[in-house]
Amino acid sequence: MPSLTGLPLQIIAALLAVAAFAATMWLWPRLGGSGWKAWLGRLGAFFGTQVAVLVALGLVANAYFGFYTTWSDLLGLDGAPGQVVDHQPGGKAVKVTGEQKMYSSQGSTTERAGKIEKVDITGEASGLSGDAFVYLPPQYFQPEYAGSRFPMALVLSGYPGSAEKLITLLKYPESALHAIEAKQLPPTVLVMMRPTPSGVGNRDTECMDIPNGPQVETFFTTDVPKAMAAGYRVSDRPEARAVLGDSTGGYCALKFALRKPDSYRAAVSLSGYYEAPTDPTTGDLFGGSADLKRENDLTWRLENTPPAPVSLLLATSLDEENYKETQKMVASFKAPTQLSTITLDTGGHNFHTWTREIPPAMEWLGRRIAPPVPGAHPA
Template sequence: MGLTSDKVLALAVGSAVLLFAGTVWVWPRLARATWRAVSGRIALLLATQVALFGSLGIAANQAFGFYAGWADLFGQETGQGVVVDHTGHGGGPLQVVGTGRVPGASGSLPQIAGEVQRVDVVGRTTRIATPAYVYLPPEYFQPRHRTRTFPVAVVLTGYPGTARALVDKLHYPRTARQLAEDGRMQPMILVMLRPTVAPPRDTECVDVPGGPRTETFFARDLPDAVRAHYRVGGKPGSWGIVGDSTGGYCALKLAMHHPGVYAAGAGLSPYYRAPADPTTGDLFRGDKDLRNRADLRWFLDHEAAPDTALLVSSSKVGEPNYKATLEFIKRVEATNLTRISSIILDSGGHNFTTWRREIPATLQWLSGRLTDH
């Protein structure tokens, strides 16, 4: 049974309930002052608390999508994946490995409800391979739109995150479909994945010297793979990128570093400088220029202003990035070229509940800044 299985959660909750009931039932028999009775009380309390916290942890993981499975949880995903060269075998840098319905959509036909495809993406230049989900709007399958190209939004999770959470927990496909149906945004293709393309390491979308070239993957390989497989716009004005937390930092950085690729970048609860901690390791290997460019505020102060549009979000109460976000907005405004917008809530924590409140407005904002050609 997988970590995200409902059966695992039910088993954990059931174990906690039984242990609690057993503790209440057996406790009078362990009321003596002997070492066996004391050891029994300690063992029961410890087992009950482990079961209780395990249940809470599994429930939180299901709600927020921190880890995709047991190997992900225990750090056993150590490889970067195996690159399969499909040249000459009818394949390409993007392979569809499964299809499914859009959660919450009525109807099963893709020309009515749209479709979510599970894909494997292979980076031709970076040798990075990663899974992703692609949302295709109903219009993509309708005969009258068979020659139409569509704008694309790359959607990134936080760290460690799971790509499936973007579909099931943050409801990106459902929200995009409903907004387009209501006429509040244009139909867009969503390419949903996590920035952790070299698990378990958090590469912060950096081209690590001697390591994974994550920034190049998102700036070159991913767009090339999507263009080769889907009817998408080929010009910079057709592509945007959005993410939360770590994904928000990546989205802003990629839009700023590569305005010729991404015409707009939205960061939900982002931070503005790559951290250095046990999950990242040494990202820069002593390269001061690389470290500076990864600091978005330094970039605005020392590099040419990028011709792109940015959106940032925070809340006055509950988000640790509020002051940093206000400072970032001022720095962008001072460039007179880069455009900046914001979503500032009165209150809201660093969690899925807050981001679900911001996603509809964010997708509308992206839609208004992308073209379909």
């Protein structure tokens, strides 16, 4: 079956829509008359053409925005509850399942452009697992960095999103490589993921440790850093770790830094919100606990909990729904928390806006994430 987000399916749907339109134009004169057969023929041709056009447009929109990445995701067949997996000591938590080349003005070799690997990450503390794309910068393969451990940036998509779009549309590896070449960002390993790990189905968990449910926050704040440090030459120091995201991923990024500063010391939120919603996609995230709901309200945390030693970057625009709430966040933070903003004159909740915010966000991150030290650690 063709990929739901693949170009071949979009081309087939577009050709079928054009064919349906052409057939309708050709048959329309033959469907004249006042009898019930003529009426049914005209209605069938009209609605058939409309459906074909809407399907083609829907496939293009889905591929662009990443609403559903697989047929089972679209049909709601991925709704099985998560399963706890017990692991023996010494088992690999990161399994490489594929790779792809990177290209730059310096060439396509790994020493010049780096490499993207597709991996499965298994979490010991949470019992969850998730697919990820890991971008290894060119310095990772250069001899002078052979004994170094690199900073890590976790990059999260929105919900429902796909990690592939972080590469193909938001172009995080390209932006990171450009910033590294411009000396704006130290060589950094990117870990690109959805905010919903495998095994939780289509549920929007808002990166929560849900009472009697999946422990998603633990997966991202404990398991992912630990697995990456074990599977790659990635630093285990919190000051060498950051998290970035858009929309739901932006909310998760800020929450991880504010709630677990020993996991991530810097966070970037692009069009993120500051309080977890409750709707049919989330279900009951808080187990009926008002205290737990409040603790995951980020504005409340800035106003009522001891300030965390983290750096936050909030990106918004004058047109964004989160603009007013972003101003509340700015008014609420206290030292040692550091807070910066990007405010565009115009922009919406979409990929085009986020691609305008990612380059300055990379430069901001470069001033806050600890760089690798060549030869400081054993290979």
